[in-house]
Amino acid sequence: MPTDFPERRRRLLFVAAALVVMVAALPLFVRDVYVQNILVLTLMYAALSQSWNILSGYCGQISLGHALYFGLGAYTSTILFTKFGVLPWFGMLGGGILSALIALALGYPCFRLRGHYFVIATIVIAETAYLLFLNWDWAGAALGINMRVRGDSWVTFQFARSKLPYFYFALGLAALTWLVTWALEESKWGYWWRAVKDNPEAAESLGVVVFHSKMAAAAVSAFFTAIGGSFYAQFVSYIDPDSVMSFHFSLLMALPAVLGGIGTLWGPALGAAILIPLTELTRSYVGGSGKGIDLIVYGALVMIIALARPEGLISLFAPRRRARVGK
Amino acid sequence: MTSEPILETRGVSHHFGGLVANRDISIAVARGEIVGLIGPNGAGKSTLFNLIAGVAPPTHGSIWFDGANVTALPATGRCRRGIARTFQVVKSFDGMSVIDNVIVGALVRAHSVRAARDHAVEVLQFTGLGQRAGALASELTPSEKRRLEIARALATAPKLLLLDEVLTGLTPAEAQRGVELVRAIRERGTTILMVEHVMEIVMPLVDRAIVLDLGSVLAEGKPADVVRNPAVISAYLGERHRARSA
DSSP, rough: OOOOOOHHHHHHHHHHHHHHHHHHHHHHOOOOOOHHHHHHHHHHHHHHHHHHHHIIIOOOOOOOOTTHHHHHHHHHHHHHHHHHHHHHHHHHHHHHHHHHHHHHHHHHHHTTOOOOHHHHHHHHHHHHHHHHHHOOOGTGGGEEEEOOOOBBBBBTTTOSSSHHHHHHHHHHHHHHHHHHHHHHTTHHHHHHHHHHHHHHHHHTTTTOOOOHHHHHHHHHHHHHHHHHHHHHHHHSEEEHHHHHHHHHHHHHHHHHHHHOOOOOHHHHHHHHHHHHHHHHHHHHHHOOSOOEEEEHHHHHHHHHHHHHOOTTTTGGHHHHHHHHHHH | OOOOSSSSEEEEEHHHHHHHHEEEEEEOOOOOOOEEESSSSSSSHHHHHHHHHHHSOOEEEEETTEEEEEEOOHHEEEEEHTEEESHHHHHHOOBHHHHHHHHHHHHOOOOHHHHHHHHHHHHHHTTTTTTTSSGGGGSSSSHHHHHHHHHHHHTTSEEEEEEEESSSOOHHHHHHHHHHHHHHHHHHTEEEEEEEOOOOHHTTTOOOOEEEEETEEEEEEEEHHHHHHHHHHEEEEEEEHHHOOO
8 A cells, every 4th residue: 555655646646737727728618707707716715725724624723714814815915005016916925924924923822722712712813803904994994995906917917807817826826725735745744734633632742743733734824815815805806804804704715625525635626616606606596695595505515514424525536546445 | 771771750749639649759660671550540650651751740750761851841852752652542543544643653753754654664564553554543443543552652763662551451362462562662672661450461571560559659579579569469459368368
């Protein structure tokens, strides 16, 4: 079994590369802007959920406050651009670094909490940040910030006439977060995170520095979540606390991973591919603001998964894999 | 065994609130020894074991390992220094495969994951789990899980291995294989301190036994002498038995 291990890892890379090529070709067939919009969101949530999965799936520290990092990313790049003229590319990087630092600062007290208490802390902190931004006049308060429009260009990452640039960026981000997870999985951190998740006391006895493991996972996770937030701000070109920092986003980052398979490499992407189109379609076909219906859909999906496939949908593919290993 | 002991506790006491679990315990373990830590229920074996493993610092006294005072060092740091342990109630990483469990231990010393994987394969073969490398830890039988505990600890390349009741609750055949494994570990140069509840399993195995009772050292010495010690007999079996065997 150990001998074919590198081979299996390499095969994963090929599968991912093939998938990226196939998805990249989709716009050739999909000309409908509405469908393209769904594709962009699906890829974005695949990337976000993959980032969330690093901290909550691999390291087992369930966060329901990732909207904080998403919002920080969106606000950092948007404020830097509209108020100081800093290009969104730098803003995006800045937002990522800022979020990673804030994740470390928050992790310092919060990682002393375990289980449900940690989850509650993440919710409360994100809600506090949401309220701060709602009342922070300089950052637009409840009115939000309109992106300064400078015409279509990759320099300012603004495209009013086409969704395709956003589509390809989102695809790149989803591929990047997948690749980072793939690499981390077979690194010291990857092993440490899973050990911390399964049994922190045993991990400690084996020389794992539990606290540092959690901090590292939080920083990486927050960084990529914020990149996603900056991207979203560019994509919608208007942000306010409700549209980038509400609890809704925290849920939407967690659910694809839970649906697809928490702590797995493919789970978040698979979950996003099912959940996001479903959400968007119910929203537009069931009508109204739809805010209630999509939540009912989430609830139903989570219940079905919890009852039938607690390991997530990705486990449907697992028996075949194990049968092959067994031969 | 003329050199300084690899492990020494100096006047170690530990209190849980008003309860004194360990009282002024001074023991030493020489390099290459197999030492059994025995005693009836509630004697303070597990407390002392946990203090040596670094789960908590003792209330009083100091713990010395390999020539250094490690009293303030947490479990992680002691593992790096060369103390590894198993848990009485097995704590395997159930979501991970057997080999991945062992890799976590090997990563303490390895320079790369690949090196850790190679080391883990070796340790699994040594502990007799080679065939189960790809299985999930949760799929193992109870006795295999005990072996995994040992394999994971061994992967950290310890100088001192602390075994917490690894032989208790096994079938006689499994226990015999366990005894052979412990001997083989010592042959590779690892010192062993083992807590055991059942005397007849450990006594033939250990070089020296330390008997705890009511939080203090009651007796220590060669197994054959210890089992004849009247104080030990009465601690284990009560006054009536002491009178009869005398």
